[in-house]
Amino acid sequence: MHVARTVADFRAAHAALTGTLGLVPTMGYLHEGHRSLMRRARAECDAVAVSIFVNPTQFGPNDDFDRYPRDEEHDLAICREEGVSLVLMPPVEEIYPEGATTTVSVGPLSTTLEGAARPGHFDGVTTVVSKLFAIVQPERAYFGQKDAQQLMVIRRMSRDLLLPLEVVGCPTVREPDGLALSSRNVYLSPEERAQALSLSRGLRRAEAAWADGVRDAEALRALVREEIEAQPLARIDYVSLAEQGSLAECAGPATRDALLSLAVRFGKTRLIDNVLLAV
Amino acid sequence: MHVARTVADFRAAHAALTGTLGLVPTMGYLHEGHRSLMRRARAECDAVAVSIFVNPTQFGPNDDFDRYPRDEEHDLAICREEGVSLVLMPPVEEIYPEGATTTVSVGPLSTTLEGAARPGHFDGVTTVVSKLFAIVQPERAYFGQKDAQQLMVIRRMSRDLLLPLEVVGCPTVREPDGLALSSRNVYLSPEERAQALSLSRGLRRAEAAWADGVRDAEALRALVREEIEAQPLARIDYVSLAEQGSLAECAGPATRDALLSLAVRFGKTRLIDNVLLAV
Numbered sequence A, B: 001m002h003v004a005r006t007v008a009d010f011r012a013a014h015a016a017l018t019g020t021l022g023l024v025p026t027m028g029y030l031h032e033g034h035r036s037l038m039r040r041a042r043a044e045c046d047a048v049a050v051s052i053f054v055n056p057t058q059f060g061p062n063d064d065f066d067r068y069p070r071d072e073e074h075d076l077a078i079c080r081e082e083g084v085s086l087v088l089m090p091p092v093e094e095i096y097p098e099g100a101t102t103t104v105s106v107g108p109l110s111t112t113l114e115g116a117a118r119p120g121h122f123d124g125v126t127t128v129v130s131k132l133f134a135i136v137q138p139e140r141a142y143f144g145q146k147d148a149q150q151l152m153v154i155r156r157m158s159r160d161l162l163l164p165l166e167v168v169g170c171p172t173v174r175e176p177d178g179l180a181l182s183s184r185n186v187y188l189s190p191e192e193r194a195q196a197l198s199l200s201r202g203l204r205r206a207e208a209a210w211a212d213g214v215r216d217a218e219a220l221r222a223l224v225r226e227e228i229e230a231q232p233l234a235r236i237d238y239v240s241l242a243e244q245g246s247l248a249e250c251a252g253p254a255t256r257d258a259l260l261s262l263a264v265r266f267g268k269t270r271l272i273d274n275v276l277l278a279v
Helices: A007-015 A032-044 A072-081 A121-136 A148-160 A183-187 A190-211 A217-229 B007-015 B032-044 B072-081 B121-136 B148-160 B183-187 B190-211 B217-229
Strands: A002-004 A021-026 A047-052 A086-088 A103-105 A140-144 A166-170 A234-243 A258-266 A269-277 B002-004 B021-026 B047-052 B086-088 B103-105 B140-144 B166-170 B234-243 B258-266 B269-277
Touching: A002 A007, A007 A086, A007 A121, A021 A032, A021 A121, A032 A047, A032 A072, A032 A140, A032 A166, A047 A072, A047 A121, A086 A121, A103 A121, A121 A148, A140 A148, A148 A166, A148 A258, A183 A269, A190 A217, A190 A234, A190 A258, A190 A269, A217 A234, A217 A258, B002 B007, B007 B086, B007 B121, B021 B032, B021 B121, B032 B047, B032 B072, B032 B140, B032 B166, B047 B072, B047 B121, B086 B121, B103 B121, B121 B148, B140 B148, B148 B166, B148 B258, B183 B269, B190 B217, B190 B234, B190 B258, B190 B269, B217 B234, B217 B258
Parallel strands: A002 A086, A021 A047, A021 A140, A047 A086, A140 A166, B002 B086, B021 B047, B021 B140, B047 B086, B140 B166
Antiparallel strands: A103 B103, A234 A258, A258 A269, B234 B258, B258 B269
16 A cells, blocks of 8 residues: 655556556545445445545634544554555645645535535535545545535536546445444534434434425424434534435425435534435 | 547547647637647647637627637648647537536636636636546647736646646747737738737837846836827727736836736727746
8 A cells, every 4th residue: 555645656656556546535534434435446446545635625714624633543554454555645735735726616506505504615625626636536536425415516516527537425324323424423422422313313204204205395304303402412503405406495395306414513513414315 | 630529529539549648728710829839739749639619608798709700620620730639629518518517716816917807707717628628638738828827827727736737838929020829810900900010019119128127017018008009999908017926916126027918909809918028
């Protein structure tokens, strides 16, 4: 496994490989969710590259960039275990050269939900991902369904910019009790963690109602809200039922494939989760 | 020579080539300036691709998109003569798929001079060029120094986004009497064309003064203005002396490499020209 800390070094190592390359872009602090992306990439590509880069431009001034968890040694051990060939682990100035001003933006899709809660977040994401794609030049890139809007935004960017790669979305990996894996889960106190189970529980309730034919958007959102609002430490940022594709919020009965998503705070920790609902 | 009208067809034809590829992006109506780019590309690359695409998003509502000159047959003949291997000549919907919303922007460098006169122009340029780069995946891309700010903007974009290619700037090609070649020159009446020679004449006067040690920015701009203002049909949009790199307008004596550039209207026809002044 080659660990590159510069663009030039990564490109040199890549040039020595043959066959297709799958990229798993991450911010490190790798967990079972990331492992599932690496395994999918290994199954579908001749070699796998993992990027580990905590991207400053996707964090707002009140976000947790400085305290975002990092563990380089552990991350590299996981990459080794998963048979990764190339790791790109650059310092910030390698990705944002002095005087860099260029941004990539997908527009409206990036300003709702997570984009509304975190202004500029998705422009940071699309800008850094376009750079990672330019460095790594993968045939396929793997993202978790956990960050559902991010996946949609990156698919849109890749399609619009005619990038020569396939964006692959992979199922959310959960703890046995239902909590979606996230690097931010380490921040949770035992009480918060217990109450955070209301997120997946609420989503499952709505999913079951959907399966039973409930389509009223407000009724579905209310099922999720009820579950979470019963937790004293939870503060809801949003619970959204939106059309897939446009992410326009549903009013009245949902008639198309929808994304049911939410963001909830426990103290300083902000968790997101979602389920896709197909008509 | 293969003429591709779709992204997929271009990629298939490209896959059959070996060695390095040089791209000459154009809006068609090819002239000697474009030929010089193709020759440079042929000299430096194993094969040459030319894109011919009049990009709607870089034209403003009052610009000349509809009347921009087009001559497909003549363009293809020139490409053949210059030994071009691949021509990409797509319809608009191939480059801007339905619902495409993604833009690439270099920020401040794109809002001065041409960007101030034509709001949104350079975002249109960087967006389409990033798409052309994604389709063609050239090792080198060739642009004329005639569009000096465009060249700087594209260099900035390519550097910032870590694109795996070299942006090559090529000297402005001029008529024997000094007029910089431009597809828009065909719009000029004989009187306008005669008076348009004041552009290059003014730039040469300032260049000579610079060589004699004149550094005062206003004095240099005034030399150019005088020459052009003596022409009754000319209406100056701007005459600028700006620092290369930032394009910050020079005040007082110029102490660094500078770009002396101008835009002048003759009736509905807008011409630009420039010279680089090195300290």
